Amino acid sequence: MPSTPPHILVLDDKLDICLSLEYILSKKGFRVSYAQTIEQGLLEDRNGNPDLVLMDMNYTSDTTSGSDGLALLKKLRERNPDRAIVVMTAWSNTELIVQSMKLGAADFIEKPWQNQRLFQILEQQIKLQNLEKSKQGLAQQLAEQSSTEILWHSPAMKKVMQQVERVSETDASVLILGxxxxxxxxxxxxxxxxxxxxxxxxxxxxxxxxxxxxxESEMFGHIKGAFTDAKSDRIGRFSIAHEGTLLLDEIANMSMMQQSKLLRVLESGEYEAVGSSTTQHANVRLICATNAELRTLIEEKIFREDLYYRINTFEVTMPPLRERREDISLLATHFVNLHSKKYNRPAPKIKPSAVSALEGYRWSGNVRELSHVMERAVLLCSSETIDREVLNITPVPSQASNHPLTTLAEAESSLIIKSLEKTDGCTAEAAKILGLSTSALYRRMEKYQIKYG
Incomplete structure (x- = not known):
């Protein structure tokens, strides 16, 4: 779906100036509206909500001082402090330009203008404004992310958190497994x-x-015209994360081609947007995460060993929930409070019988599954307490004594076959049961020469 063209509001008391700007800016792909008086301009601004205002500084009451323009600029800035305003005047008045910039004007241009410079200024301001909107969106996302809590008091998590707190204060690359x-x-x-x-x-x-x-377009960006669908410049993830942190999730699912391109940036610290010859410098703290066994993938020639050593300066493994059962009650209470707030309901208490059921469950989906179970319990609970019936989960008894000792490879192969049989050959469901990604399951099926269906 094509994006909406940027809307520019032109404010000038001369009709010929307004019409001229409307013509040349429309030809450049902008949507243009105009007004000739301050009152009309304020009304057009309120109704049209333009992306950028291009305004004259001198109006009929005073053709040289720019006092009308300064007053209008102040009102426009009060209405929308984030919107770009470019001022123009027929008088080369340095003091007026300085006053305008102090009031928040983004840039200025003198009449008669040069089209090339005018286009350059407007396109630059629109681009900067779009970038600022992206940053605001990321800031909002960050505000939501910052509320994410890691609750624990188990020995398994204590070890992890002690390691993490030491490395967090550095710029070392971190690889999170689990x-x-x-x-x-x-x-x-x-x-x-x-x-x-x-x-x-x-x-x-x-x-x-x-x-x-x-x-390359997603990670490094592209410039307008770099390829058929490149209708405008795109900022890549490395640029958006500049001086910040870049989290690469599911990194094991990258193709070999993608791995080589990422490795080049990590080794050189440099990259170019698609279609550009300008070299940019990568300045990010890298965190990678995966549920795959990267060392196995390296042996299978699916993951590059040199990339592995670039991303795992510090490696930490999140323990599965079955290895941190001391945290289950704490996490369950947290999720009950969280989901009760989400659905605007009073938070019920968890009965001891329900806690026992939670602690006896295997949790193949780990903390995410626990969150879903408690969300469902909040929705189904009809009293002030959650009992084990509301949870609708069945503790899995230990069957270790019924199985003879076998090799890990045989055990893994057997589990894969049983999961496929249980799901009638649906690899996506089987992978979910095993706690693997679908691609990781396919690799293991190929490794053990398992064919199903």
Missing amino acids: ENGTGKSSLAKYIYNLSPRRDKNLVSVNMGAIPDDLF
């Missing part, structure tokens, strides 16, 4: 919030969702 749903993203945000870069952007990227042909 099963699906263990809270790898939450740990990444925790590291970010403790880091010296916490006042800058945290940019998260799902690396498994980027196709090869869009990888």
Whole structure:
């Protein structure tokens, strides 16, 4: 779907100036409206909500001092302090320009203008404004992210958090490993919030969702006209995260081509936007996360060993929930309070019988699954307490004594076959049961020569 062209409001008391600007700016792809008086201009601004205002500084009551223009500029800035305003005047008046800039004008241009310079100024201001909107969006996202809590008092998590707190204050690259749903993203945000870069952007990227042909554009950006669909400049993730933190999630799902391009940037610290010959410098703190066994993927020639050593200056593994059962009650209470607030309901108490059921469950989906179970319990609970019936989960009894000792490879192969049988060959569901990504399951099926269906 094509993006809406930027809306420019032209304010000038001369009709021929307004019409001339409307013509040349429309030809450049802008949407243009204009007004000839201060009153009309304020009304057009209120109704049209323009992206940028291009305004004259001299109106009929005073053709030289710019006092009308300064008053109008002040009102426009009070209405929308984030919107760019470019001032223009037929008088080369340095003092007036200085006053305008002090009141918040983004730039200025003198009449008669040069089209090339006019276009350059307007396009630059629109681009800067779009970037600022992106940053505001990221700031809002960050405000939401900062509320993410990591709750624990288990020995397994104590060890992890002690390590993390030491490394958070540095710029060292961090690799977070762990099963699906263990809270790898939450740990990444925790590291970010403790880091010296916490006042800058945290940019998260799902690396498994980027196709090869869009990888460079997504990560490094592109310039207008770089390829057929490049209708405007695009800022890449490295640029948005400049001086901040870049979180690359699902990094094991990158193709070999993507891995080589990422490695080049990490080794050289430099990159170019697609279609540009200007070299930019990467200045980010890198955090990567995956549920895959990267060392196995390296042996299988699926993941580059040199990239692995670039991203794992510090490596930490989030333990599965079954290895931190001491935290289950604490986390369950947290999720009950969180989801009760979400649905505007009073938070019910969790009965001891329900706590026992939670602690006896296997939690193949880990913390994420626990959150979903407690959300469902909040919705189904009809009293002030949550009992084990509302949870609708069945503790899994230990069956270790029924199985003879076997090799890890045989055990893994057997589990994969059983999961596929249980899901009638649906690899996505089988992967979910096993706590793997679908691509990781396919790799193991190929490794053990398992064919199903």
